[in-house]
Amino acid sequence: MVILSQQKRANTQQHKLKANACMALLISLCLLTASGYSRAEISIVVSNFNNNELNSSLIRKIFLGKRSSFADGSPSIAITQDEHSEIAQHFNFMLLNRSPQQYKAYWARMIFTGKAYPPEQAYSDAEVIELIKSNPSIISYIHTSSLTSDVKEVFRIQKAPDKKKLHF
Amino acid sequence: MRQAKRLQIMILSLFMPQPLIASGSDTSSPDSSTSPQTLEDWQQLERRINTLERKLSKNNKKLKIDGFISATYARSDDRSITENWGGITEKNDFGALSNIGVQMSFSPNPRTSITAQFVARGEEQWHMEAEWAYIAFKASNQLTFRLGRQKAPLYLLSEYIEVGYANPWIYAPDEVYGITGDSTYNGINMLYKVPMGNWDTSLQAMWGSNAFSHPIVGDVSLDDLVSLSITTRNEYITYRLGYTLITGNIPALDVPLPTIANTPIVAGDTLSFLDLESDITYLSAGAIFDNSQWLLMTEFAQLKVDSWFTDTSGAYLMIGYRVGKIMPHITAAKMEVQDQGARNIGTISSGNTIFIPPGEQVGTIADSFLVQNQSTYTLGLRYEILPAVSAKMELSHITNFNGSNGQFNASQPPTGDSVNIVKFSIDSVF
Numbered sequence: 001m002v003i004l005s006q007q008k009r010a011n012t013q014q015h016k017l018k019a020n021a022c023m024a025l026l027i028s029l030c031l032l033t034a035s036g037y038s039r040a041e042i043s044i045v046v047s048n049f050n051n052n053e054l055n056s057s058l059i060r061k062i063f064l065g066k067r068s069s070f071a072d073g074s075p076s077i078a079i080t081q082d083e084h085s086e087i088a089q090h091f092n093f094m095l096l097n098r099s100p101q102q103y104k105a106y107w108a109r110m111i112f113t114g115k116a117y118p119p120e121q122a123y124s125d126a127e128v129i130e131l132i133k134s135n136p137s138i139i140s141y142i143h144t145s146s147l148t149s150d151v152k153e154v155f156r157i158q159k160a161p162d163k164k165k166l167h168f
Numbered sequence: 169m170r171q172a173k174r175l176q177i178m179i180l181s182l183f184m185p186q187p188l189i190a191s192g193s194d195t196s197s198p199d200s201s202t203s204p205q206t207l208e209d210w211q212q213l214e215r216r217i218n219t220l221e222r223k224l225s226k227n228n229k230k231l232k233i234d235g236f237i238s239a240t241y242a243r244s245d246d247r248s249i250t251e252n253w254g255g256i257t258e259k260n261d262f263g264a265l266s267n268i269g270v271q272m273s274f275s276p277n278p279r280t281s282i283t284a285q286f287v288a289r290g291e292e293q294w295h296m297e298a299e300w301a302y303i304a305f306k307a308s309n310q311l312t313f314r315l316g317r318q319k320a321p322l323y324l325l326s327e328y329i330e331v332g333y334a335n336p337w338i339y340a341p342d343e344v345y346g347i348t349g350d351s352t353y354n355g356i357n358m359l360y361k362v363p364m365g366n367w368d369t370s371l372q373a374m375w376g377s378n379a380f381s382h383p384i385v386g387d388v389s390l391d392d393l394v395s396l397s398i399t400t401r402n403e404y405i406t407y408r409l410g411y412t413l414i415t416g417n418i419p420a421l422d423v424p425l426p427t428i429a430n431t432p433i434v435a436g437d438t439l440s441f442l443d444l445e446s447d448i449t450y451l452s453a454g455a456i457f458d459n460s461q462w463l464l465m466t467e468f469a470q471l472k473v474d475s476w477f478t479d480t481s482g483a484y485l486m487i488g489y490r491v492g493k494i495m496p497h498i499t500a501a502k503m504e505v506q507d508q509g510a511r512n513i514g515t516i517s518s519g520n521t522i523f524i525p526p527g528e529q530v531g532t533i534a535d536s537f538l539v540q541n542q543s544t545y546t547l548g549l550r551y552e553i554l555p556a557v558s559a560k561m562e563l564s565h566i567t568n569f570n571g572s573n574g575q576f577n578a579s580q581p582p583t584g585d586s587v588n589i590v591k592f593s594i595d596s597v598f
Contacts, residue, residue, distance in 0.1 A: 057366060060403075066361075066368055069309055079220075083555070097403065097460050100555040101493070108334040108597045111234050112271060113327040114283045114300065114314070120220060130217045 041144035042091055044155040045128070047136035054139075054154040060096060062139055064106070065116030078119040079131060079140040085123075091141050094157045232273045238332035240265035240290075240593040248587055249577040252346050253339065254291025256589055257580075263290030265339055265591065267330055271300070279306045287330055299330070299352055314357040321372050321397045322351045324408050324454040324467055332595030336463060336488055336497060336550060338560050339591075342575050343482040343503035343544060344469045348450060353378040353393050369400040390416035390448075404459045412450040447474045463488035463495065470506075478538050479506040493552040502543040502568070503575075542574035543567055557596045564589045 044059055046052075052070040061067040063078045070076050081088040083100070092103045110116040122128045125146035132138045132151050139154075147153060242256045242264050249255040254264035271285040285300035302316030319327045323345060328334050339345075355376015362369040373396050379389040397410035454467035463486070470481040481504060488497030548562040566574060567586035576582055 061368070067309075099460065099490075099552075101552040101558070102460060104555045104597065105334050108236065108331055109328050111597075112236065112269070112285065112331045112334065113319075114273070114281075114302070114304065117232065117273075122220065123216060124213070126213055127216055127220070130213070131220060134217070 040090060042087060042094070042141050042157040043144045043147055043153040044095075044139065044141045044157075045132060045147070045151040046139050046154055047132050048150070048152050049136045050139075050152065050154075056095060056155060059139070059155055063096060063119065065110055065118070075137050076139055077135065077137045079122050079128060079138050080119045081128070081141065082121050082123050087141070087143060088121075091157065230274070233270065234273075234597070235268070235270045236331045236333060236595070236597045237268045238266055238330075238338070238593050238595045240338060240591060242589060242591045244587055244589045246582055246584065246587040247580065248582040249580040250589070251575045251577050252342055254289070255577065263294075265593065266290035267332075269299070269330060280304065281306075289330075302357075310361045310363065312359045314359070315355075317352065317354050318357055318374070318376075320351045320353050320374060320376075320393070320395050320412065322348055322395065322410060322412055322450055323452050323469060324406075324456065324465070326351045331597065332560075332593055333556070333558055333597045336465070336486065336495070337499070337546070337548060338562050338593045341482075341484040341486075341499060341501035341544065341546075343501035343542065344452075344467050344484055346575055347469055347471045347480050347482050347503065352380075353390070355393065364400075367400050367402050369398065372397045372399070388416060390414045392416075404457060406454075406456040406458075408452075408454045410450070410452045414448040414450075416446060416448055446477070448472070461490050463490070463497070478540070480504070480540065481506055488550075495550045497548045497550070499546040499548070500543070501546070504541050504570075505539045505572070539572040540575055541568065541570040541572045553594075556598065557594065560591075560593045560595065562591045564591070 044054070046054070050070065052072055052074075054070075058067070058071070062076050063080070065078075068076055081091070083089075083092075083103070089100055092098050092100065096103065098106060107118045111118075122131060122140065125142035128140045128142050129146070129148060129150050132140060142151075144153075144156060240262065242253070242261045244250070244256050244258050247258055249257050250264075254261075256264050267287055267289045269285060269287040271283065273281055273283040275281045281304045283300055283302055283304065284298060286296045287299045288294045288296045298317060300316075300318055302314045302318050304312055304314045306312050321327055323340075325335060325340050325345070329340055329345065332338065353374070353376040355374055357372065357374040357376075360371045362371065374394070376393050377389075377391050378393060379387065381387055392415040393412070394414075395410065395412040397408060399406065399408045401407070449472045450469065451472075452467065452469040454465070457464040465486040466484065468481070468483040470479075472479045482502065484499055484501035486497060486499040488495045544564050544566045546562055546564045548560065551559045553559055565586060565588050566582075569582060569585070573581040574587075576587070
């Protein structure tokens with residue numbers, strides 16, 4: 001009997017431990033998803049000196065090479081992030097409505113018919129910010145969490161794309 | 169097993185651009201990519217920015233080199249030989265549909281660019297040909313002129329039909345794209361982008377000339393070629409309408425004849441179609457719906473020739489659905505000669521000179537060489553291996569020849585009512 005009750009106590013302790021571990025895991029998971037979610041927000045940014053009105057359709061045209069000027073007629077230069085990075089793939093999917101393959105196929109059509117060339121690529125948010133500071137014609141995108149007073153946010157992509165729909 | 173796996177990784181890494189491998193390490197420490205921590209990070213960032221700034225400030229005053237490749241396999245279940253694609257037969261064929269292209273472009277200033285695209289095709293023994301070679305001048309943000317060798321925008325895909333990676337099929341339906349033959353010309357092209365709300369509309373006008381070899385009639389010279397097209401697209405839909413007028417020369421064609429009762433024709437005579445100056449018109453209309461999941465494409469084309477040559481029309485409908493990296497698709501295509509047995513062939517000289525009104529026996533014989541009727545049903549699958557590499561397979565059932573040889577060589581026509589062709593390809597852009 002004594003042995004049995006000891007075993008029982010040991011079992012309940014184990015259960016408690018397991019429950020605690022589960023809670024910890026759950027909390028950390030929540031934190032992870034929360035931080036992942038905020039990182040998934042993308043800000044489209046321009047120079048502080050750029051006072052043009054920009055909407056999603058205009059931004060799309062600039063990033064797809066269909067337009068090379070802002071509303072006031074000044075030249076626009078799109079800079080994307082590394083095409084293999086998560087932020088670029090989210091941006092291409094959410095704003096340009098294209099999977100990595102469809103994005104590549106789109107530019108293949110443009111290049112080999114001589115219509116346009118894809119934008120130059122930057123490799124980090126910091127690089128994008130530095131580039132915009134040095135050239136007011138640039139329009140690009142960064143993680144919303146990386147926003148600084150050096151650049152102006154003109155549009156925000158709120159929702160993270162559904163992983164299943166994103167053909168990684 | 170492990171060796172095989174390692175080999176697989178090695179092969180895959182050959183296709184994989186370097187940044188992809190580098191980005192793997194970025195994801196493990198995401199913050200390092202957004203905010204540089206050490207002095208070294210800052211120096212590295214500065215170097216990158218300097219390079220990018222240099223690129224931008226010089227406005228890409230450098231040579232850009234891009235390329236595409238399609239490596240294919242095709243085989244038919246019939247001893248007939250297809251007329252296009254270098255002649256697919258019942259033998260294994262790795263060359264017929266394969267090609268490689270390299271494009272070089274240079275901008276001496278922001279308004280001017282010089283572009284050359286060279287393509288080598290398996291069906292032409294891999295001889296390199298200049299498909300595009302032009303100088304472009306951007307008069308404004310809306311208006312661009314091009315002078316030199318270019319592809320006529322006859323159809324939806326004409327300008328990039330050879331870039332396998334940019335097309336859903338291994339090759340676009342022959343019932344539409346096979347009607348015209350070559351679409352390359354030398355001349356001037358004007359592209360005008362019409363700013364119009366949510367629809368991107370562009371007008372394209374071209375004027376030029378070309379000479380090429382047609383599989384049936386031989387050397388054709390097109391002296392005066394005028395083509396107009398209007399394309400309008402929004403996020404999901406593209407509409408296109410094109411009209412082309414060509415004044416050209418279709419050469420004489422000699423067709424051997426059998427004895428025909430009640431005519432002076434005896435075996436051994438040849439029927440010579442006269443060398444004719446002809447007006448050729450193409451009319452085409454097409455539409456694409458692509459919401460990144462569903463892909464629907466349809467196109468109609470009509471060729472009219474004011475001579476003994478046939479008037480032909482063709483159309484196709486394609487439906488594809490993307491499931492992750494896979495896109496199964498189905499296509500139905502049909503081409504039909506409009507004036508079979510009803511063309512005025514005119515006075516034709518052979519050993520005996522006779523006048524042949526339309527619908528007569530000789531006309532029927534002529535039609536047997538020139539008429540191309542057929543339908544093709546294609547089941548296909550496209551698989552995205554990597555963002556710049558795709559694999560495709562297609563099974564085509566070609567039928568409804570209606571007494572003609574379809575798009576098959578007259579010397580080796582289909583033996584039965586139908587021909588099946590299986591095709592595989594690996595396509596890439598680089």
